[in-house]
Amino acid sequence: xxxxxxxxxxxxxxxxxxxxxxxxxxxxxxxxxxxxxxxxxxxxxxxxxxxxxxxxxxxxxxxxxxxxxxxxxxxxxxxxxxxxxxxxxxxxxxxxxxxxxxxxxxxxxxxxxxxxxxxxxxxxxxxxxxxxxxxxxxxxxxxxxxxxxxxxxxxxxxxxxxxxxxxxxxxxxxxxxxxxxxxxxxxxxxxxxxxxxxxxxxxxxxxxxxxxxxxxxxxxxxxxxxxxxxxxxxxxxxxxxxxxxxxxxxxxxxxxxxxxxxxxxxxxxxxxxxxxxxxxxxxxxxxxxxxxxxxxxxxxxxxxxxxxxxxxxxxxxxxxxxxxxxxxxxxxxxxx
Ligand SMILES: [Zn+2]
Numbered sequence: 356x357x358x359x360x361x362x363x364x365x366x367x368x369x370x371x372x373x374x375x376x377x378x379x380x381x382x383x384x385x386x387x388x389x390x391x392x393x394x395x396x397x398x399x400x401x402x403x404x405x406x407x408x409x410x411x412x413x414x415x416x417x418x419x420x421x422x423x424x425x426x427x428x429x430x431x432x433x434x435x436x437x438x439x440x441x442x443x444x445x446x447x448x449x450x451x452x453x454x455x456x457x458x459x460x461x462x463x464x465x466x467x468x469x470x471x472x473x474x475x476x477x478x479x480x481x482x483x484x485x486x487x488x489x490x491x492x493x494x495x496x497x498x499x500x501x502x503x504x505x506x507x508x509x510x511x512x513x514x515x516x517x518x519x520x521x522x523x524x525x526x527x528x529x530x531x532x533x534x535x536x537x538x539x540x541x542x543x544x545x546x547x548x549x550x551x552x553x554x555x556x557x558x559x560x561x562x563x564x565x566x567x568x569x570x571x572x573x574x575x576x577x578x579x580x581x582x583x584x585x586x587x588x589x590x591x592x593x594x595x596x597x598x599x600x601x602x603x604x605x606x607x608x609x610x611x612x613x614x615x616x617x618x619x620x621x622x623x624x625x626x627x628x629x630x631x632x633x634x635x636x637x638x639x640x641x642x643x644x645x646x647x648x649x650x651x652x653x654x655x656x657x658x659x660x661x662x663x664x665x666x667x668x669x670x671x672x673x674x675x676x677x678x679x680x681x682x683x684x685x686x687x688x689x690x691x
Contacts, residue, residue: 410652411624416663416676420468426544426570427665428600431464432656432678433457435630435637436484439577439602440468443570444543448475450566450577455487455516460678462488462495464661472497475540475547476529478520479579480504480562481512486520493523501531502540504562508555534564536592545570551589558582560605565589567596573666574598576620580605586616595619599671600664603627603646607638607655617645624652624664624673631657 421427421442429440433453438461441448447470453461476498479485492498501524506512524531532538534552546569553562563579576598578585582605589595601622604611606629625646629637638655646653654662660677 411664411671411673413654413659413662413673413675416661416674418467421663421665421674423469424543425665425667426573427663428568428573428575429464429468430602430626430628430654430656430662431461432661432676433461433488433628435606435633435635436487437479437579437602437606437628438488439628440465440470441542441547441568441570441575442468443545446474446543447472448477448540448542448547448568449473449492450477451479451485451579452476452489452492453487454484458488458491462491464676464678465492465496470496472499474499474542475502476500477502477547477564477566478504479564479577480553480559481514481517482559482580483514483516485579486516489520490516490523493520493527493529498527498529500540501529502538502549502564503531503533504564505533505535505552506562507533508553509557509559509562512559542568543570545573550594551585551592553581554584554588556584560610561585563604565595567598569596571666573600573664573671575600575602575664576622577602578604578611580608580611582608582610583613586611586613590615590619597621600624600626601651603638603642603653605637606633606635607642608635609639609641612642612645614645617649621649622651624654625649626662626664627653627655627657629655629657633657 423445427442431438431440434457436453436457437451438453439450473496534549536549536551538549540547548567549564550567551565560580560582561584563581563585566577568575598620601620603625607627627638656662659675663674665672
């Protein structure tokens, strides 16, 4: 080994200083890529994986939407709230439905993407920035099944927004399932799996499920507004997967996104769903620094608009789409 090194060194002496710099930088990039991949337990890295760490370049989302058969996750720009659309094999699951005043933007986005029915509608927890436009979604789209938080773990919600959603589910006779670890909901070529289902709490954020969506080569982790207690419980339960995409918990709040949790799931892309200039200061600077330490590419609905990661023939693609109106508002409602 030492001999070979000396020989290469002797040859390299003929390089100009400029060539030396290029040579050294290329070597450094390769060594870093190798070190990161080995640290992640992935074995030797492919060229593609080394260069994918540079980040994906965003392209405008085609107006006609993605191919129905695609595997994709859409972080829809609903201002200060969450609405995440999971897509596979022409089937759709919507996780949360934004704040009340994002109704038009949300419905327009779903229609624009060619959604005509939802195989599954998930309520992560009953705060208005997650269920604000859920009644409108239930009115507009046929829904095959609803996944609800485990309300036995918290005082039962009494807001008018919540009661309206529950009444519509009842009136339409939609089967409703209470979240429990181990549940699996088939979606196209993949499935949405409940890894954990909230903790005993007075804080509705901590009712949020830990959901893993996997379809083809796409893997996504959603934890709603789950805070430290939810992340600790999920870590304790074990079996957290390494994922490509993570929705920053609780809009990128420092109440969540703990270092231990992030390093357990090691996302390559983190998407923060939050409103421009929101009154909570989301995303907080500490979690943003933790995402950077992971080497993850960070995307934000307040800056990028709707963010879509889609698995296509030639790998993962990143699309962004500005919401014409209604999205990226600051939001002033409580308990975002
Ligand atoms: Zn929220």
